[in-house]
Amino acid sequence: MKKSILLILCAGFFLGCESEDIPRGTPSCIKDLINDVATPEGVWSSPAEVYRYQFKGKTVYYLRSHCCDAYDYLLDENCNVLCAPNGGFHGYGDGKCPDFFDLRKNEKLIWRDSRL
Template sequence: MIKAEGVWSPPAKVYQYRYQGRTVYFIPQHCCDIPSQLLDDQCNTICLPDGGFAGSGDGKCTDFFEKRTEEKLLWEDTRK
């Protein structure tokens, strides 16, 4: 999905965390009004933790940044 788009600024990254007892995947926001995404292990959207017009995401996982653990950078777009 990300590689089918143009290069983001800042470059796209995908992180893995543990959150609420499960493995999740976080894609940080890449522009002013575009929210970040938190995905489950089936690539279903759990929530939008931050970003968007108000800057606070969709409000469905307000504790994500406080409660996440075991950060791993899985992928970073190195295209120029």
């Protein structure tokens, strides 16, 4: 299941990425997710984004979705999906990390599609 979610993300999540903008120290799997889908084929109506946070003592990466009803995913440093803190039809994610937005710390924007 985790692999299929990441393949879906790779198939269309990060359009227009410029890898030189990815901060040093970003795990290679996060860089690979961004670079594997960096294509000039389209621009979303809202910018694709990746943020880094500290959450419950761990470094995590938050992937913003392109649409209102799609999940936003939270990944660990090895690109394992931890949860979907928000998104989906009701907007509350998958319910596996309802405290993410209250407990997250040290926000750092890793990448944003700047073509919008």
